[in-house]
Amino acid sequence: MTHFAKKHLIICDLDDTLYDESHYFSIVFEAFEIAKQVQSGSLMHSYLLIERKKSADILKDVLMGCGLFCTSNHNFLFDIYTNIKRAISLPQATLLFLHRLKKEGCTIAVLTNGVVKVQQNKVTLLGIEPLCDKIFYARDNHQGYEKPDPRCFQFVLDTFQCCASDAIVIGDHYDNDVKGGQSCGIDSLWLGGFGAVGIAKLADALPYILDTKNEKN
Incomplete structure (x- = not known):
């Protein structure tokens, strides 16, 4: 030692x-899925598959993994990521x-x-x-x-x-x-x-x- x-x-x-940062991402993804009527758990599943420490843009990679990436979705997810108000x-x-x-x-x-x-x-x-x-x-x-x-x-x-x-x-x-x-x-x-x-x-x-x-x- x-x-x-x-x-x-x-x-x-x-x-x-x-x-555990995944708890923060979890509430962000849940809010996005509810707002966009996306299947629950889709974004977290994608999140768990990416190499997060090597990712230059985690949100983009998550959306890409779900087949949901576009500029408007990325901006909307980033806004939630920045401003969500749910205690953890x-x-x-x-x-x-x-x-x-x-x-x-x-x-x-x-x-x-x-x-x-x-x-x-x-x-x-x-x-x-x-x-x-x-x-x-x-x-x-x-x-x-x-x-x-x-x-x-x-x-x-x-x-x-x-x-x-x-x-x-x-x-x-x-x-x-x-x-x-x-x-x-x-x-x-x-x-x-x-x-x-x-x-x-x-x-x-x-x-x-x-x-x-x-x-x-």
């Missing part, structure tokens, strides 16, 4: 790290993880890629903002860069006047989160990944953050 010194600033990815819940495991970090005096930041307005909507629906010290939207920098650009991570460090050695990144995307964090000198954990930096669940990050040997087994 890789050993890290105790960390004070925890930088978490949002989608597929603090919650954070997993209990995430709540316990975040509460534990706050109890230990850690600072919690969320750093997320994606369309800012969409990510803001997700944050609102999840009700996650009160549980974190700050949410960082990577594209909200007026220069268009986002993870894995090290400037995203450096901005978080600078905001909290924290050195890289006192921080840790946790995310599900190896290139964006792990390699991105490491490029800025920050120790990083790969949620759902493997190898020395891989962890199976958020709770597995606690020993790396708190240096609690009794929690490493």
Whole structure:
């Protein structure tokens, strides 16, 4: 097991790290299917077949997979994706993880890629903002860069006047989160990944953050 010194600033990815993003897509797809009178579950079935981490436009690929792609459908689906108002819940495991970090005096930041307005909507629906010290939207920098650009991570460090050695990144995307964090000198954990930096669940990050040997087994 890789050993890290105790960390004070925890930088978490949002989608597929603090919650399962498919739950957000599910309510978006359901709203589209009802409005367009499409067979229930069609879009989610298509969604599960695409390589989401490699997709440049998930919504387009989903519609293509259903044989429903056209500009008007894409625009309509994107509008739902951006503005839908239906609460989704954070997993209990995430709540316990975040509460534990706050109890230990850690600072919690969320750093997320994606369309800012969409990510803001997700944050609102999840009700996650009160549980974190700050949410960082990577594209909200007026220069268009986002993870894995090290400037995203450096901005978080600078905001909290924290050195890289006192921080840790946790995310599900190896290139964006792990390699991105490491490029800025920050120790990083790969949620759902493997190898020395891989962890199976958020709770597995606690020993790396708190240096609690009794929690490493």
